[in-house]
Amino acid sequence: xxxxxxxxxxxxxxxxxxxxxxxxxxxxxxxxxxxxxxxxxxxxxxxxxxxxxxxxxxxxxxxxxxxxxxxxxxxxxxxxxxxxxxxxxxxxxxxxxxxxxxxxxxxxxxxxxxxxxxxxxxxxxxxxxxxxxxxxxxxxxxxxxxxxxxxxxxxxxxxxxxxxxxxxxxxxxxxxxxxxxxxxxxxxxxxxxxxxxxxxxxxxxxxxxxxxxxxxxxxxxxxxxxxxxxxxxxxxxxxxxxxxxxxxxxxxxxxxxxxxxxxxxxxxxxxxxxxxxxxxxxxxxxxxxxxxxxxxxxxxxxxxxxxxxxxxxxxxxxxxxxxxxxxxxxxxxxxxxxxxxxxxxxxxxxxxxxxxxxxxxxxxxxxxxxxxxxxxxxxxxxxxxxxxxxxxxxxxxxxxxxxxxxxxxxxxxxxxxxxxxxxxxxxxxxxxxxxxxxxxxxxxxxxxxxxxxxxxxxxxxxxxxxxxxxxxxxxxxxxxxxxxxxxxxxxxxxxxxxxxxxxxxxxxxxxxxxxxxxxxxxxxxxxxxxxxxx
Numbered sequence: 001x002x003x004x005x006x007x008x009x010x011x012x013x014x015x016x017x018x019x020x021x022x023x024x025x026x027x028x029x030x031x032x033x034x035x036x037x038x039x040x041x042x043x044x045x046x047x048x049x050x051x052x053x054x055x056x057x058x059x060x061x062x063x064x065x066x067x068x069x070x071x072x073x074x075x076x077x078x079x080x081x082x083x084x085x086x087x088x089x090x091x092x093x094x095x096x097x098x099x100x101x102x103x104x105x106x107x108x109x110x111x112x113x114x115x116x117x118x119x120x121x122x123x124x125x126x127x128x129x130x131x132x133x134x135x136x137x138x139x140x141x142x143x144x145x146x147x148x149x150x151x152x153x154x155x156x157x158x159x160x161x162x163x164x165x166x167x168x169x170x171x172x173x174x175x176x177x178x179x180x181x182x183x184x185x186x187x188x189x190x191x192x193x194x195x196x197x198x199x200x201x202x203x204x205x206x207x208x209x210x211x212x213x214x215x216x217x218x219x220x221x222x223x224x225x226x227x228x229x230x231x232x233x234x235x236x237x238x239x240x241x242x243x244x245x246x247x248x249x250x251x252x253x254x255x256x257x258x259x260x261x262x263x264x265x266x267x268x269x270x271x272x273x274x275x276x277x278x279x280x281x282x283x284x285x286x287x288x289x290x291x292x293x294x295x296x297x298x299x300x301x302x303x304x305x306x307x308x309x310x311x312x313x314x315x316x317x318x319x320x321x322x323x324x325x326x327x328x329x330x331x332x333x334x335x336x337x338x339x340x341x342x343x344x345x346x347x348x349x350x351x352x353x354x355x356x357x358x359x360x361x362x363x364x365x366x367x368x369x370x371x372x373x374x375x376x377x378x379x380x381x382x383x384x385x386x387x388x389x390x391x392x393x394x395x396x397x398x399x400x401x402x403x404x405x406x407x408x409x410x411x412x413x414x415x416x417x418x419x420x421x422x423x424x425x426x427x428x429x430x431x432x433x434x435x436x437x438x439x440x441x442x443x444x445x446x447x448x449x450x451x452x453x454x455x456x457x458x459x460x461x462x463x464x465x466x467x468x469x470x471x472x473x474x475x476x477x478x479x480x481x482x483x484x485x486x487x488x489x490x491x492x493x494x495x496x497x498x499x500x501x502x503x504x505x506x507x508x509x510x511x512x513x514x515x516x517x518x519x520x521x522x523x524x525x526x527x528x529x530x531x532x533x534x
Contacts, residue, residue, distance in 0.1 A: 001036045001037065001084040001085055001376070001380070002036070002037045002039075002082065002083045002084050002085075003032075003036045003037065003038050003039070003083060003084065003085045003086070003087060003376070004039050004040075004041060004078070004081070004083040004085075004086045004087070004105075005025060005038065005039070005040045005041070005087045005089070006041045006042075006074060006086065006087065006088045006089060006091070006094060006098070007021065007022065007025060007040065007041065007042040007043070007089050008021060008089055008090050008091055009043055009064035009065060009066065009067050009069075009070035009071075009091075010043075010064070010065070011043070012042050012043050012044070012045035012048055012061065013025050013026065013040055013042040013059065014026045015267050016045065016047060016048065016267070017045070018264075018266075018267050020112060020163070020291075020292045021089050021090060021110075021112050023267065023292065024110075024112070024139075024163050024164075024292075024368075025040065025089070027163075027164055027165075027166060027365040027368065028164070028365055028368050028369040028372060029055075029057055030055065030365070030369075031365060031366055031368075031369030031370070032369050032372060032373065033055065033056050033057050035373055036376075038056075038057050038058070039057075039058040039059075039060060039081075039083070040057060040058070040059050040060070041060050041061075041062070041074060041077060042059070042060075042061050042062075042064070043061060043062065043063065043064025043065065043070060044061040044062065044063055044064065045061065048061060049061075050062075060077060062074065062076075062077060067091075067093070071093070071094060071097050074094060074097065074098065074101075075097045075098070075100070075101045076101075078098055078101040078102050079101040079102070082102075082105075083102065083105050084105060084106065084380070085105060085106045085107070085108065085376055085379060085380065086098055086102060086105050086106070086107050086108075087107075087108045087109075087110060087372075087376070088107065088108070088109050088110070089109075089110045089112065090109075090110065090111060090112045090113055090115055091115065092109060092111075092115055092116060092121055092125075092126060092129045092130075093115075093121055093125065093129070095107060095109070095128075095129035095132050095133060096125065096128060096129060096132065099132045106134045106379045106380055106382070107132055107133045107134060107379075108133060108134055108135045108136070108137070108375060108376065108379045109133050109135070109136045109137070110136075110137050110138075110139075110161075111136060111137070111138045111139070111143050111144075111147065112138075112139050112143070112289055113143070113289050114143060114146045114287070114289070116146065116147050116150055116151065117146070117150070118150070123150075126150070126151065127151065130151055130153070130154045130157070133157065134157070134378075134379035134380075134382040135157050135159070135375050135376075135378055135379040135382065136154065136157050136158045136159070137158075137159055137160070137161045137371075137372065137375050138158060138159070138160050138161070139160070139161070139162065139163055139289055139290050139311065140160060140162070140289055140290035140310070140311025140314050141160050141311065141314055142287070142289060142290065142310045142311035142314065143160075143289050143290075143311065144158045144159070144160055159371075159375060161368060161371040161372060161375070162290070162314075162315065162362070162363060162368070163290070163292050163295060163363070163368060164295060164363050164364050164365040164367065164368040165292070165295035165296055165298070165299045165359055165363055165364070165365075166299070166365065167299040167356075167359045167360050167363075167364060169271050169299075170271045170274055170275075170296050170299035170300045170359075171271070171275060171299070171300065171301075172275065172300055172301030172302075172352065172356060173275040173276060173277070173300070173301075174301070175275075178272075178275040181272050181275055181276070182272075182275045182276045185272060185273065185275075185276040186276055189229075189260045190227075190258060190260075191227050191229070191258070191260070191276070193225060194225050194226065194227035194258070195223060195225050195226055195227070195278050195279070195342065196227050196228075196229055196276060196277045196278050196279070197212070197226065197227070197228050197229070197277070197278070197279050197280075197281055197338070198228075198229050198231065198273060198274065198276075198277035198278075198279065198280050198281070198297075198302070199212055199228070199229070199230050199231065199232070199280075199281055199282075199283065200231040200232055200270065200273065200274075200280075200293050200296075201231075201232050201282070201284075201291065201293060202232055202233070202234065202235060203230070203232050203233060203234055203242070203244060203245050203248065204234065204242075204244060205244050205285075206284065206285060206286035207232075207283060207284055207285075207286075208283035208284055208285040208307075208328055209230060209248060209283050210244075210247065210248050210251060211283050211285070211328060211329070211330070211331045211334055212228070212281055212283045212331070212334055213228070213248060213251045213252055213255070213259065214251065214331035215331040215332065215334040215335040215338065216228060216255055216257045216259075217255065217257075218331070218332065218335040219257075219335050219338060219339060219342075220255075220256060220257050222339060222343075223339075223342055226257050227257060227258045227259070227260070228252075228257060228258070228259045228260070229259075229260045229262065229273060229276070229277060230248070230259065230260070230261045230262065231262045231265050231270065231273050232262075232263075232264065232265075233245075233263050233264040238264070239263045239264050248261075249261065270296070271296070271300070274296055274297060274299075274300035274302065275300055277300070277302060278302070278348075279302060279303055279304075279305070279338065279341060279342065279348070280293070280297035280300075280302040280303070280304050280305070281304075281305045281306075281334065281338065282294065282304065282305070282306040282307060282312060283307065283328060283334065284306075284307050284309050284310070284312060284328065285307065285309060285328045285329055286309060286310070287309050287310040288307075288309055288310040288311065288312055289310055289311050290310065290311030290312055290314060290315065291312060294306065294312065294315050294316075295315070295359060295363045297355065298315070298321060298355030298356060298358055298359040298363065299355075299356060299359035299360075299363075300356075301352040301353065301355060301356040302352055302355065303321070303322055303341050303347075303348050303351035303352050303355065304316060304321060304322030304323075304351070304355065305322060305323050305324075305325060305334065305337045305338055305341065306322060306323075306324055306325070307324065307325045307328040308324050308325065308326045308328070309328060312324075315358075315363070317354070317358075319347075320350075320351065320354045321351050321354040321355040321358060322351060322355070323337040323340060323341065324337075325337050
């Protein structure tokens, strides 16, 4: 069959910069390539060509790092090539894009993290993706159970395929091929005659190496020859110092126990540090899928102390190849388990031998490849009992449309609020003007009453000042003389009332004109938004 294996957007294949998924692919490829025509699609890397064929396996690389950019590159490549089966690693959000580009290919997923959690994929998209895939392989029962818990309908498609290790490369320090390497490393770093505890992994809070450092003072009271080696950096090949790394260094400096921090170690040299160690400790405090360092420690013949988090304890036979810490938040819990192993040299040796035996018999790459081949064959025999592909693609389009509608609605609401606020302000101004006008007229009527009283008292002499400053006086002076002062007052009130009506009508006409203008503006804005949506 023609098979495409799609890696993630984070690290390149082969594992030149490390990575569990990349190592998994590289380990299984030699066996898979003997059975099928394999192409591996991954991200570009400056040290690798964009396309190459190695041992019959085609490698194609497109821009990555950012998921959306990588997804576009994947879709373009898949659309221009034909494959019988497409195997996607750890990115369920690629499924619908791949399905659209390859409507007739079978699709399988290889899950290495809890990428089906709702904060990582919309449940609607997740359901549609699960309907499109013919099979799901996971690296631990833990990961499979997380998916089952969220999407029970996918249970029949899920199977666990534990990862593997090259047991010809990861060897015990006592092996003839590693004795010189072990001796040289220990001498170079002042570890001669020491019982070396090894941690290997990313240096981040959820990996918990600080708990191991804090356990050393208690251990050093009982064991005088201890040393700790910390292999790793903040993110694979990146050796920057983070706050957490600085914290671990500060803790280490306070100890009497020597602590060697190697920083990032190339994947093709990491086996040397396993050979130099005597005990391996995994300190993860998060729900880890299943750290592949467990396989490497077993192959190197090291007894293991790990945590009861995620899939980590699934490869531990308690008391046979290691021990499990139930409460990894507590440094004392690590001190207890480590002390149990170090106190019994015979147990320590037996655990190492058992781990090595398991690595050879159970966790080898040939077995991994065989399980993958079986999963692929089952996928080719699988007939969809779910929603047709066209409907799932419609679901994906609907999700995108809803996201666009949400954005447009937010814009519309914001602009409508702005327009409404402006109209309200105008209306408030109009009302205020009307109130002011009415108050002014009331004051004017009051002044008019005073004028009438003056008129009743007798003829007045109009000065230049009153002519200029009081226009109402001029209006009053124009009324014809009548013998009845009350009649004059009535006519004046009628005149003032007419003036008030005309003032209010003019104000309303002006406000109405502005309101109509605002309404037209709103219609234009909404019309533009509708054109944007379409």
